Amino acid sequence: MTVASEFTAITSAEELRGLLGAPMRRAVEKERVALHERDLDWLARSPFCLIATSDADGNCDVSPKGDPPGFVHVIDGTTIAVPDRPGNRRADGFLNVLSNPHVGLIFLIPGRGETLRINGRAVLVRDAPFFDEMVVKGHRPALALVVEIEQIFFHCAKALMRSKLWKPETWEPDALPSHARIVKDVQRTDETVEELERYYSEANYTKKLYDN
DSSP: OOOOTTSOOOOSHHHHHHHHOOOOHHHHHTOBSSOOHHHHHHHHHOOEEEEEEEOTTOOEEEEEEEOSTTOSEEEETTEEEEEOOOOOSOOHHHHHHHHOOEEEEEEEOTTOSOEEEEEEEEEEESOOGGGGGGOBTTBOOSOEEEEEEEEEEEEOSHHHHHHTTTOGGGOOGGGSOOHHHHHHHHSOOSSOHHHHHHHTSHHHHHHTSSOO
16 A cells, blocks of 8 residues: 555554553453353344455455344354345455455444454354244345354443444434435446435335345
């Protein structure tokens, strides 16, 4: 990556630590390698997570996953499974896992500022007995991401507090054009804006949440 000449770049771990300082002891020691009862409570109430992956060359992707609270299946004290649901079939993250199994996940609970972070190694599974426990609205997942936990810890609320993410009075969903209008503006498509509006409508999406 080319950094503009007027930027002052950080080029070493020592320089970074000199700027940020050392983490407090509690921040360092909060890492664990297995699920605690409180982690299980969190997973049971989380309806949404973000999964970060990269391919063998370091090209990155972050994909959202969401379902009713508790959608992540706990296999054992060090292993979880995230079901896949119908989407756009790009499978960017899944393709990354095939060449680089390292993944990072962040689990959110609406209204809570803290997040649960899990890092580990993943494998794609096309069937397993626990798939029957991940059925939603009659949909049995075609595959799941099974993650062997290597690191797990809770992250503080500062970022979500600064962003006011859960403060409805700060939300402005209509400040930007509709998704259909954005799609028409940023990519080539034969559909009209009106056709895209119908395609991206909540009613149409609702019909396809668990069906391709």
